[in-house]
Amino acid sequence: RSSALSAVPILTSLQKNCATPLPVLRHVADAMAADMRAGLAVDGGSDLKMILSYVNSLPTGNEKGLFYALDLGGTNFRVLRVQLGGKDQRVVDTEFEQVSIPQKLMFGTSEELFDFISSGLASFAKKESGKFQLAHGRKREIGFTFSFPVKQTSIDSGILIKWTKGFAVSGTAGKDVVACLNEAMERQGLDMQVSALVNDTVGTLAGARYWDDDVMVAVILGTGTNACYVERMDAIPKLRSHMSASGRTIINTEWGAFSNGLPLTEFDRDMDVASINPGEQIFEKTISGMYLGEIVRRVLLKMAEAGALFGESVPEKFSTPFILRTPHLCAMQLDNSDDLEAVGSILSDVVGVRSDLCARKIVLEVCDTIVKRGGRLAGAGIVGILQKMEQDSKGIIFGKRTVVAMDGGLYENYPQYRRYLQDAVTELLGSEISKSVIIEHSKDGSGIGAALLAAANSNYA
Numbered sequence: 001r002s003s004a005l006s007a008v009p010i011l012t013s014l015q016k017n018c019a020t021p022l023p024v025l026r027h028v029a030d031a032m033a034a035d036m037r038a039g040l041a042v043d044g045g046s047d048l049k050m051i052l053s054y055v056n057s058l059p060t061g062n063e064k065g066l067f068y069a070l071d072l073g074g075t076n077f078r079v080l081r082v083q084l085g086g087k088d089q090r091v092v093d094t095e096f097e098q099v100s101i102p103q104k105l106m107f108g109t110s111e112e113l114f115d116f117i118s119s120g121l122a123s124f125a126k127k128e129s130g131k132f133q134l135a136h137g138r139k140r141e142i143g144f145t146f147s148f149p150v151k152q153t154s155i156d157s158g159i160l161i162k163w164t165k166g167f168a169v170s171g172t173a174g175k176d177v178v179a180c181l182n183e184a185m186e187r188q189g190l191d192m193q194v195s196a197l198v199n200d201t202v203g204t205l206a207g208a209r210y211w212d213d214d215v216m217v218a219v220i221l222g223t224g225t226n227a228c229y230v231e232r233m234d235a236i237p238k239l240r241s242h243m244s245a246s247g248r249t250i251i252n253t254e255w256g257a258f259s260n261g262l263p264l265t266e267f268d269r270d271m272d273v274a275s276i277n278p279g280e281q282i283f284e285k286t287i288s289g290m291y292l293g294e295i296v297r298r299v300l301l302k303m304a305e306a307g308a309l310f311g312e313s314v315p316e317k318f319s320t321p322f323i324l325r326t327p328h329l330c331a332m333q334l335d336n337s338d339d340l341e342a343v344g345s346i347l348s349d350v351v352g353v354r355s356d357l358c359a360r361k362i363v364l365e366v367c368d369t370i371v372k373r374g375g376r377l378a379g380a381g382i383v384g385i386l387q388k389m390e391q392d393s394k395g396i397i398f399g400k401r402t403v404v405a406m407d408g409g410l411y412e413n414y415p416q417y418r419r420y421l422q423d424a425v426t427e428l429l430g431s432e433i434s435k436s437v438i439i440e441h442s443k444d445g446s447g448i449g450a451a452l453l454a455a456a457n458s459n460y461a
Ligand code: ADP
Pocket: 073, 074, 221, 222, 223, 224, 288, 289, 290, 326, 327, 328, 330, 331, 407, 408, 409, 410, 413, 414
């Protein structure tokens, strides 16, 4: 008899607490819709910030000319240029480069960071060949994707609220990040200008919409998570003066902060308490790539300590937070060998334990429970957004083809997660309506999307 069996009661209770039957999904979708509405009513009215993007003209396909994009959202920044050829030619040519940000700049001054970025941009711009043509009398315009919390004040300005994701740069919070970049470009003698400041979800929506007019929502599921969607101006009570011709804009929900009605466990609560932002980003901590592996590690550690799942002693590295990562869960779930050899070797390599077949099966059950909950709740969140849009104008979503553009490493690389997400959407919408709701991967659309938004908001238009 395997001692692993003593972990079964912990597994059973985990499965019970993480269950997402239809009523739970429905409650989450309804709460998402209600929280969106509250966040649109007044600033601070909800967990969801419902940030105005100031993007009032979506790409149409008619955009023409040379545009640049700059993407700062993590430990890398990416630069891209694209030659847009209008309706028929579309993307004539595109080139990009990625530069990793030296660790010390993440803890340096604002000037140092922006100088580094603008010198990267300058050296990329220098390599522009004759394939790319700037219209006479124009400066090179940039769409700047900046994936940190920003209080946007116009399409081309926004104040940094705070750095996140391990950045602790001094002197940027409270400042306009576009001005910071412009000043750095000036110091560099680089004659380019930012025409659009965009969040990465907004860039993804714009990039997907360029190819498909039915794109209404974009969702990022990567290290973290966020979503945005197309909203009617007259459905945004907190917006008083600002009106756009098209009568529509993109709202950045910042849905990672959602917390209503989620099925959470002691493991989620302990992870949250130990996190750098306790009490915040609860939805993100339940569904996104940074956390799924860590939740599983905490469950397995409890099983190991309580019931000798992996033998008598628990290796020290098992207690290291975040040592088990979401890609490990994915690799384990892909193991379809009889003896679950890959599961065994990941457990031994990553957390330093030996496991018998029974223990490996339990580990897979734990992974599946956490990943299933994450995928299904993400699906419920998407349905919540669609529901909110449909409630406001009947037929806008459920009477026609609607596309949800997805991006991010978790969605892209984790097939099982993707299946659970789709299942939940289908269950919630029913088989008929879900046929016209298309959830599709829009790979790296956000870079081109930012360039398109620079074009759509060009200072020369
Ligand atoms: P970011 O969100 O950091 O900008 P990505 O969109 O590339 O970057 O997402 C990276 C995240 O995707 C990782 O933190 C990880 O959680 C998840 N991920 C990457 N590869 C895999 C994989 N093979 N299986 C599951 N998750 C993955």
